[in-house]
Amino acid sequence: MKLSLFNISNFRVDGGAMFGVIPKALWSRQVQSDELNTIEMSLTSPVIETEGRVILVDAGWGDKQDEKFFRHTYLHGGSGLAGGLAECGYTPDDITDVIITHLHADHCGGCFINAPGGGTVPFFPNAIWHMSRVQWEWANESNLREEDAFLPENIRPFGESGKLNLIEEPGELYRGVSLRICYGHTPGMLIPVINFHGKTMVCTGDLIPTVAHIPLLWNMAYDLLPLVTIAEKQEILQEALQNDWLLLFQHDPAHECCALSETPKGIRAGIRGRLSDFI
Ligand SMILES: [Zn+2]
Structure with missing residues (x-):
């Protein structure tokens, strides 16, 4: 198995929205905000090569929307999708599978790009798209709270692709994943x-987007069901601590991953750094 990480792009988002009910007096000790109260986020995607498959996790915002849509997003830096894959030794054609954690625009938008003659074409022509059936059906209905995140132009092409694999239950997708x-x-x-040469790593997606989101109450205001997020985090953090797993972050511009340690206040980040520091 080969495992790589790359950052598609940085972007900025309101710091208050990222930390929900946590007062700025507390979160601002962990994360720096600017005069508009925005904080820096990354779009880190893992690429896993196993059993002849090359599996990408999420594909960033993409570029199907106009400048007006992106005016509060401040996209900057990063390697881009094709550039980041190239750094890892792959082309978009090499990708056989994309795991789409969920259909919010910053996670799935890069899967399809505008076609020259109108419509969209897949950025990864040989890929199967994996997402949960629950998320697929939920996003297709959409709702007022997630209307800005579930964009029809991002979601429709998956349904038309004929290559959608809807995951019904938790379990193994490929060996080690x-x-x-x-x-x-x-x-x-x-x-x-991901089980990589005996080391287990959890790509915590928007459940624990950055290292600052490890404490149980430090959650995003975007979460639809905060009590469920707390319970899900608690379960994964306990299992990760007990079994010495690493957490991989998708939105932390400063830390790709961390180990965990037990403290009197609860489970917290232990050693943190880049993936190469750990494997
Ligand atoms: Zn999300």
Whole structure:
């Protein structure tokens, strides 16, 4: 198995929205905000090569929307989708599978790009799209709370692709890559768990987007069901601590991953750093 990580792009998002009920007086000790109260986020995607498959987890925002849509997103830096894959030694054609943790625009938008003559074409022409059936059906109905995140132009092409694999239950997708299903952030969010040469890593997606989101109450205001998020985090953190797993973050611009340690206040980040520091 080969495992790589790359950052598609940084972007900025309101710090208050990222930390929900946690006062700024507390979160601002962990994360720096600017004069508009925004904080820096990354779009880190793992690529896993196993059993002849090359599996990408999520594909960033993409570029199908106009400038007006992105005016509060401040996309900058990162390697881009094609550039980041190239750094890892792959082309978009090499990708056989994309695990889409959920259909919010910053996770799935890069899967399809505008076609020159109108419509869209897949950015990964040889890929199967894996997502949970619950999330697929939920996103297709959409709702007022997630209307800005579930964009029809991002979601429709999956249905028309004929290559959608809807995951019904948690379990192994390929050897060394299994999927859990969470419901607090949005119903049916996939959490990939990667077993890499005996080391287990959890790609915590929007359940624990950055290292600062490890404390149980430090959750995003975007979560639809905060109590469910807390319970899901508690379960994964306990299992990760007991079994010495690493957490991989999708939105932390400073830390790709961390180990965990037990403290009097609860489970917290232990050693943190880049994936190469751990494997
Ligand atoms: Zn999300």
